[in-house]
Amino acid sequence: MGIIEFKNVSFEYARYDEERRVSSTCRALRDVSFSVPRGEFLAVLGHNGSGKSTAAKLINALLTPKTGQVFVNGLDTSVAGNIYEVRKSAGMVFQNPDNQIIANIVEEDVAFGPENLALPPAEIRERVDFALEAVGLRDFADSPPHFLSGGQKQRVAIAGVLAMEPEILVLDEPTAMLDPVGRREVISAVTRLNKERNITVVLITHFMDEAVRADRVLVMDDGRIAMEGSPSEVFSSVERLAELRLDAPQVSELAHILKKAGVPLPGGILTTSEMVMELCALRARFASGLRSLGRDGAPEVR
Amino acid sequence: MNIRTAIGQYYPAKSIAHELDSRVKLVMTITYVVVAFFVESAGGYCFVTGALFVAVYLSKVPLKFILRGLRAVWALLIFTAVLNVFFTPPIDSADLLLNLGFAQISESGLIMAAKMAVRLMLLVTFSSMLTLTTTPLALADAIEFFLAPLAKIGFPAAEVAMMMTIALRFIPTLIDEMDKIIKAQKARGADFETGSLMRRVKALVPILVPLFISAFRRADDLATAMEARCYRTDVKRTKLRSLKMTRQDYMAILMTALFAVCVLAIR
Numbered sequence: 001m002g003i004i005e006f007k008n009v010s011f012e013y014a015r016y017d018e019e020r021r022v023s024s025t026c027r028a029l030r031d032v033s034f035s036v037p038r039g040e041f042l043a044v045l046g047h048n049g050s051g052k053s054t055a056a057k058l059i060n061a062l063l064t065p066k067t068g069q070v071f072v073n074g075l076d077t078s079v080a081g082n083i084y085e086v087r088k089s090a091g092m093v094f095q096n097p098d099n100q101i102i103a104n105i106v107e108e109d110v111a112f113g114p115e116n117l118a119l120p121p122a123e124i125r126e127r128v129d130f131a132l133e134a135v136g137l138r139d140f141a142d143s144p145p146h147f148l149s150g151g152q153k154q155r156v157a158i159a160g161v162l163a164m165e166p167e168i169l170v171l172d173e174p175t176a177m178l179d180p181v182g183r184r185e186v187i188s189a190v191t192r193l194n195k196e197r198n199i200t201v202v203l204i205t206h207f208m209d210e211a212v213r214a215d216r217v218l219v220m221d222d223g224r225i226a227m228e229g230s231p232s233e234v235f236s237s238v239e240r241l242a243e244l245r246l247d248a249p250q251v252s253e254l255a256h257i258l259k260k261a262g263v264p265l266p267g268g269i270l271t272t273s274e275m276v277m278e279l280c281a282l283r284a285r286f287a288s289g290l291r292s293l294g295r296d297g298a299p300e301v302r
Numbered sequence: 303m304n305i306r307t308a309i310g311q312y313y314p315a316k317s318i319a320h321e322l323d324s325r326v327k328l329v330m331t332i333t334y335v336v337v338a339f340f341v342e343s344a345g346g347y348c349f350v351t352g353a354l355f356v357a358v359y360l361s362k363v364p365l366k367f368i369l370r371g372l373r374a375v376w377a378l379l380i381f382t383a384v385l386n387v388f389f390t391p392p393i394d395s396a397d398l399l400l401n402l403g404f405a406q407i408s409e410s411g412l413i414m415a416a417k418m419a420v421r422l423m424l425l426v427t428f429s430s431m432l433t434l435t436t437t438p439l440a441l442a443d444a445i446e447f448f449l450a451p452l453a454k455i456g457f458p459a460a461e462v463a464m465m466m467t468i469a470l471r472f473i474p475t476l477i478d479e480m481d482k483i484i485k486a487q488k489a490r491g492a493d494f495e496t497g498s499l500m501r502r503v504k505a506l507v508p509i510l511v512p513l514f515i516s517a518f519r520r521a522d523d524l525a526t527a528m529e530a531r532c533y534r535t536d537v538k539r540t541k542l543r544s545l546k547m548t549r550q551d552y553m554a555i556l557m558t559a560l561f562a563v564c565v566l567a568i569r
Contacts, residue, residue, distance in 0.1 A: 060530050084532050092530040099523035104312070104438050104471045111542035116532040124542045142314055146474040160531065 001074065002035035003168060003200050004059055004090075009033070009068035010223075011054055028054040030223040031068070038167070041194045041201045043211035043231070046220035047245040052204045055220070056172040059202060061086040073167060088117065090168040091161030095176050097153035106148070106156050107132065107141040113164040124163075131159040134197075135189050151182025155189055162193070168200045169193065175207060183207070208235065208249040212270045219244060232268030251275050313434045319361035323551045324440035325447050330558045331432045337565045338424045346569050347420060353561055354428055363434045371430035372423060379419050386415035438470035443545055461535060468524070476517060483512050 009032045017023040028051045036042050046052040057063040058070050061077040073089045075082040091113075094100045103109040107128050114124040132138050135155040145153055154174050161169060171190065175183040187210050194201045203210065211217050217234040219227035221244045227234050235241070235252040242248075248256065255269045264282070269275050314320075319327075338350050358368060372379075390411030392398040400407040433441070446463035453459045484494065487508055494505045 062526060062530055084534065087530060087532045092527075094523065094527055094530075096520075096523060098475050099520045100527035102468060102471065102524070102528060104467070108437070108439050108542060112528075112533075113531040115539045115541060116534065116537075118537055118540050121540060121542060121544045124540065128542060144312070144474075145471075146478075164531065 001071070002040075003038045003073055004036040004202070005069075005071040006032050006034050006055070006058070007069045007071070009055075009058065009065040009070055011051075011058065011063060011066050027223050029058075029065075032223070032225060033068075034218065034225060034228070036168075036200060036202065038200055039194075039198045041191070041213065041215045042203070042218065043214035043216070044202060044204045044218045044220060045206065045208065045211055045246060046226075047206065050220040051223040052220045053172050056092065056170050056202065056204050059090050059168070059170050060092040061090075062092070088164055089166050090170055091164055091166035093154070093157045093161055093169070093171045093174050095173045097150055097157060097177065100157050101145045101153060101160075104144050105141075106137065106143050106145060109145065109156060110159045110163050113160055117164065127163040127165065128159075131162040134162055134193065135159045149182060150178045151185035154178060154182065154186045158186070158189060158193075166199065168202065170202045170204075172204045173206065174203075175205065175210065183210070187213070206246070208247060208252075211235075212249055219246065230268075231270055235270060236267045311433065312437050313363045313367055315362045315435075317360060317362040317435070318550065319357065319363075319431070319435040321550065322435075322554055323545055323547055324436050324444035325545060326547070326551045326554050327432055327436055328441070328444045328448070330554065331429055333558050333562055334428045335425050337562050338421055338428075340566060340569060341421075342417075342569045346565060349568060350424060350565060351420075354424060354431075357428070357431055361431060361435050363431070367434060368427055368430060371426050375422070375426050379422055382422060383415040383419045386418050387411050390414045439467055440543070440545075442467045442470070443541065443543075447545065458535075460539065472517075472520070475520070476513065479516055480509060480513055483509050 009029055010027070011029040012025045012027045014022045015024045015026065030051075032051075032055065044052045044055060054063065058065060058077065059072060061070075061072075061083045064070075064078045070077045072086045075086055075089075077083070077086050101109050102112050110128045110131050111124050114127050119127070128141075129138070132141055135158050137152060137155055137159060140148060140152065140156075145156060148156065157174075158169070158171075169190065174190075175186050178186065190201055190203065191213055193199045201214075203214065205211060212231050212235070214231055217227070217229060217231050218225055219234060219241070226244055227237070227240065235248045236256075238248045238253055238256040247253070249270060251269060251272055251274070255265050255267075255275065259265050265278055269278055322330075334350075334353075341347055341350055358365065387407060388405040388411070390408060392406055392408035393410055397408045397410050398406055399409055399412075436444075442463040445466065446459050449457065449459035449462060488494070492505060492508060494502060494509075496502075497505075
């Protein structure tokens with residue numbers, strides 16, 4: 001059993017009319033099942049309204065399923081008594097860095113979670129120092145958050161979650177409001193936590209480039225899981241992604257176009273450096289091919 | 303828009319004033335402000351102002367920052383002074399300097415106006431010393447401490463402190479937001495600077511409406527984020543920094559008491 005288990009989960013949002021009666025409902029998740037093994041880096045993709053944020057909130061027990069069950073660390077999130085235990089083990093980082101920082105000083109914000117857990121001050125101190133170190137913000141411990149950049153603020157939010165010593169880190173589009181530098185900062189911090197501390201990561205994003213480093217990718221569409229697999233499997237299906245209104249990472253798309261044009265590239269190229277390696281290898285093969293042709297009378301190619 | 307500087311924001315530094323317990327600093331500030339209103343003589347004012355300068359020196363906060371607080375209240379200072387000049391009735395005919403018909407200006411009125419202005423200046427300066435040397439969070443802790451006895455009669459002291467903390471935290475965020483809205487409205491031709499007072503007040507509506515909507519949205523997000531981090535009101539939270547009195551703090555209390563006695567003695 002994985003650390004996160006979704007079992008036939010459905011969820012719907014109700015819309016109310018002026019007399020507070022349910023006027024319509026909107027199905028956000030339809031019978032979704034999946035499992036996340038401990039230590040995995042899972043990326044969840046999908047265009048707006050595909051249900052990916054709802055899935056994130058279900059992991060943290062901010063929402064509970066309408067039907068079906070969600071288990072976090074073996075605990076059913078629908079059971080009221082489990083809520084705080086679930087929230088403690090599955091920390092969550094949200095989209096807007098300004099709307100999730102509670103205190104006016106970085107370290108006091110990081111301390112907010114452990115304070116809620118009613119830990120003794122000495123242990124809070126230890127955890128705050130550790131968490132700020134882990135996201136590389138030790139030097140900013142005494143700064144007011146509004147002096148920080150977007151990427152730094154988002155790392156403060158991650159530190160705030162880390163200080164609660166979670167086993168799972170759920171990030172709901174953490175980079176949507178950041179510039180490219182900030183995005184890199186956040187994603188590399190998350191990747192490091194996953195690799196070095198074996199924290200299970202669920203990264204919800206619509207930036208395909210961020211999903212490239214994941215162990216596994218889930219693509220959601222209209223409340224269902226539309227695709228699932230390793231990043232190279234998922235991103236090779238450029239046409240299927242286009243159907244789901246998603247763009248493959250640029251490199252995957254380039255590989256797709258080149259292959260269509262007859263360039264013999266292997267499948268599953270995801271990063272620029274992989275692409276460069278493959279193209280160089282191809283050129284080398286091409287050149288030696290030409291050279292061998294040269295013996296037969298074709299002009300020499302260097 | 304210069305609201306940012308209006309409230310003496312925390313000035314990070316390492317000084318005795320910064321290290322003092324926030325509860326002690328709160329008591330000191332209240333004592334100082336109350337005592338300053340009892341002073342009558344010039345000597346008394348010199349003494350009280352001297353004490354202020356000692357406090358400023360000990361806090362290592364540049365004078366510039368402290369004077370900023372005054373700049374924000376100059377209108378209030380002038381208003382109070384003018385009121386006192388016009389509406390202090392003369393004691394006798396010798397006291398009367400000028401009769402304007404609707405008001406009489408007297409020597410005692412002028413003295414009263416000067417006193418009030420100096421008192422207000424002392425009040426603002428000393429209380430901005432408090433906020434300049436104390437993080438808002440520590441201040442909220444202090445207020446929580448003094449409200450704690452009220453928790454017994456059902457007053458939500460911890461929640462009020464949390465609310466204050468969050469309100470303080472969002473001041474810069476909302477000011478930035480307001481700047482953005484004003485720029486956006488100006489870009490579309492809105493005029494906030496000319497016209498009658500009524501017109502200018504009306505021009506604020508298109509700023510306040512989006513500001514409030516965004517504030518509510520932020521509040522909603524923040525509530526979710528707090529819940530996600532296990533915030534609950536049914537269990538007592540602990541604190542990263544527990545307030546602890548040191549010898550310095552007891553010394554400060556002693557000095558404050560001495561100061562109050564001295565001031566009341568010389569007036």
